[in-house]
Amino acid sequence: MGMNSVTNIGRNGIQDWIIQRVTAYVLALYTLFLLGFFVTTDVDYQAWSALFAQGWFKIFSLLALLSIAGHAWVGLWTVSTDYIKSAMPRFLLQAACVLVMFVYVVWGIQILWGL
Amino acid sequence: MLVSLYRYNPETDNAPYMQDVEIELPEGKDLMVLDVLALAKEKDPTVAFRRSCREGVCGSDGMNMNGKNGLACITPVSDVVKNNKLVLRPLPGLPVIRDLVVDMGLFYKQYEKVMPYLVNDNPAPAIERLQSPEDREKLDGLYECILCACCSTACPSFWWNPDKFIGPSGLLQAYRFLADSRDTAQAERLANLDDPFSVFRCRGIMNCVSVCPKGLNPTKAIGHIRNLLLQRAT
Numbered sequence: 001m002g003m004n005s006v007t008n009i010g011r012n013g014i015q016d017w018i019i020q021r022v023t024a025y026v027l028a029l030y031t032l033f034l035l036g037f038f039v040t041t042d043v044d045y046q047a048w049s050a051l052f053a054q055g056w057f058k059i060f061s062l063l064a065l066l067s068i069a070g071h072a073w074v075g076l077w078t079v080s081t082d083y084i085k086s087a088m089p090r091f092l093l094q095a096a097c098v099l100v101m102f103v104y105v106v107w108g109i110q111i112l113w114g115l
Numbered sequence: 116m117l118v119s120l121y122r123y124n125p126e127t128d129n130a131p132y133m134q135d136v137e138i139e140l141p142e143g144k145d146l147m148v149l150d151v152l153a154l155a156k157e158k159d160p161t162v163a164f165r166r167s168c169r170e171g172v173c174g175s176d177g178m179n180m181n182g183k184n185g186l187a188c189i190t191p192v193s194d195v196v197k198n199n200k201l202v203l204r205p206l207p208g209l210p211v212i213r214d215l216v217v218d219m220g221l222f223y224k225q226y227e228k229v230m231p232y233l234v235n236d237n238p239a240p241a242i243e244r245l246q247s248p249e250d251r252e253k254l255d256g257l258y259e260c261i262l263c264a265c266c267s268t269a270c271p272s273f274w275w276n277p278d279k280f281i282g283p284s285g286l287l288q289a290y291r292f293l294a295d296s297r298d299t300a301q302a303e304r305l306a307n308l309d310d311p312f313s314v315f316r317c318r319g320i321m322n323c324v325s326v327c328p329k330g331l332n333p334t335k336a337i338g339h340i341r342n343l344l345l346q347r348a349t
């Protein structure tokens with residue numbers, strides 16, 4: 001009766017739903033933090049690189065990046081299954097989204113840790 | 116008043132078209148939309164629509180009146196008419212059999228999926244399965260559904276996935292049995308609902324709530340189901 005899919009990140013609807021909510025909270029927190037930082041700090045190169053030099057902020061940023069990837073994955077998977085009814089183009093779009101997300105995450109790690 | 120009727124007879128028409136009929140409304144009396152349809156049928160007996168009880172009980176005359184779904188028999192013309200014009204279309208999103216008559220097959224298929232009957236494995240008691248007044252109260256706002264399909268055919272998520280998303284009407288009934296103290300199949304019911312489509316395609320748009328002629332709230336019931344699924348998963 002149920003329909004699950006290999007291109008889906010969660011194993012069922014409730015997992016998708018939880019991923020969507022939790023990542024939304026993380027992204028909201030990250031956005032608020034950055035807004036607060038911009039408002040309270042006179043942002044120049046020094047302040048900016050000092051912020052990113054701190055271990056906790058790197059982890060926080062990575063968490064936000066993973067959240068974007070997870071959020072986008074669930075969201076785009078849902079939109080693609082709503083609107084694209086033939087399997088091949090849908091699969092290609094989903095695969096392309098996953099690839100882009102993967103590249104962003106790896107690239108982000110490289111940037112954050114200066115690899 | 117100008118009545119614009121959606122007409123389609125697949126045996127003779129290549130495509131659906133709108134037919135304009137002028138209807139004289141009686142002075143000082145507010146007709147129901149179903150009465151207007153009856154007057155239109157006097158002028159053109161080939162117009163097809165469903166109706167039975169003509170008092171909002173059977174759920175057979177759900178249709179789209181000036182853009183909003185509802186039961187023609189209990190919708191006063193004055194509630195929906197705009198600029199002295201009334202546009203009547205079949206419920207959106209379901210295949211049209213003829214004129215205002217739609218094929219409800221997919222709608223019933225979704226209804227069937229939720230096992231709309233009590234399941235109880237315990238041996239039947241000598242007289243009846245009792246329910247406390249408090250437990251009975253939990254079914255209020257759920258059991259009154261007349262399966263008119265006004266809600267599900269107003270729901271964009273049902274338009275996109277009528278084969279996989281159960282839709283507001285079916286989900287309201289799913290919760291009606293999940294909430295019943297006499298039912299023993301809760302685990303099985305929830306297991307059947309936890310895929311990404313059956314429940315989770317609901318985006319909380321609440322079109323269902325705004326059209327239900329019985330004043331029911333499928334969105335709230337869907338929220339309860341989601342909470343039960345959440346409890347089960349964590």
Ligand code: SF4
Nearest residue numbers: 270317318320321323
């Ligand atoms: S609240 Fe959910 S079920 Fe109701 S119309 Fe919106 S998407 Fe459909």
Ligand code: SF4
Nearest residue numbers: 260261263264266327
């Ligand atoms: S919930 Fe309301 S609109 Fe939907 S089928 Fe039942 S009575 Fe009709």
Ligand code: FES
Nearest residue numbers: 167168169174188
């Ligand atoms: S005719 Fe029965 S609900 Fe309208």
